[in-house]
Amino acid sequence: QVQLVESGGGLVQAGGSLRVSCAASGLTFSTYIMGWFRQAPGKEREFVATINRSGSSTFYTESVKGRFTISRDNRKNTVYLQMNMLKPEDTAVYYCAAGQVFRAQEVMNYGYWGQGTQVTASS
Numbered sequence: 001q002v003q004l005v006e007s008g009g010g011l012v013q014a015g016g017s018l019r020v021s022c023a024a025s026g027l028t029f030s031t032y033i034m035g036w037f038r039q040a041p042g043k044e045r046e047f048v049a050t051i052n053r054s055g056s057s058t059f060y061t062e063s064v065k066g067r068f069t070i071s072r073d074n075r076k077n078t079v080y081l082q083m084n085m086l087k088p089e090d091t092a093v094y095y096c097a098a099g100q101v102f103r104a105q106e107v108m109n110y111g112y113w114g115q116g117t118q119v120t121a122s123s
Helices: none
Strands: 003-007 010-013 018-025 033-039 046-051 058-060 068-073 078-083 092-099 110-113 117-122
Touching: 003 092, 018 033, 018 092, 018 117, 033 068, 033 078, 046 068, 046 078, 058 068, 078 092
Parallel strands: 010 117
Antiparallel strands: 003 018, 018 078, 033 046, 033 092, 046 058, 068 078, 092 110, 092 117
């Protein structure tokens, strides 16, 4: 079965950096658009970033542009999210997801999801 497993979350001071990873199995990774979403307590899950199948194109929500970088390694079936200059408002559970529509920002466009990893940026 398809599995997406996130790792690399943690606690960091505001202004710091973290990289989260998502290892995929049970699917042909290179044929899927990959995305990162996040969900803070009491809020809806929101789109963060997405990357096309080859890794040549990326798309971000406005609030993380210039600070976050999504990348993928199709040989390792893994997608990454490098997060720099973290802010307290970035605190959330971060989820990776697999879908078929590039630049899609809606949860409904992603058919597979990981369990999430907590990222906390303290002020």
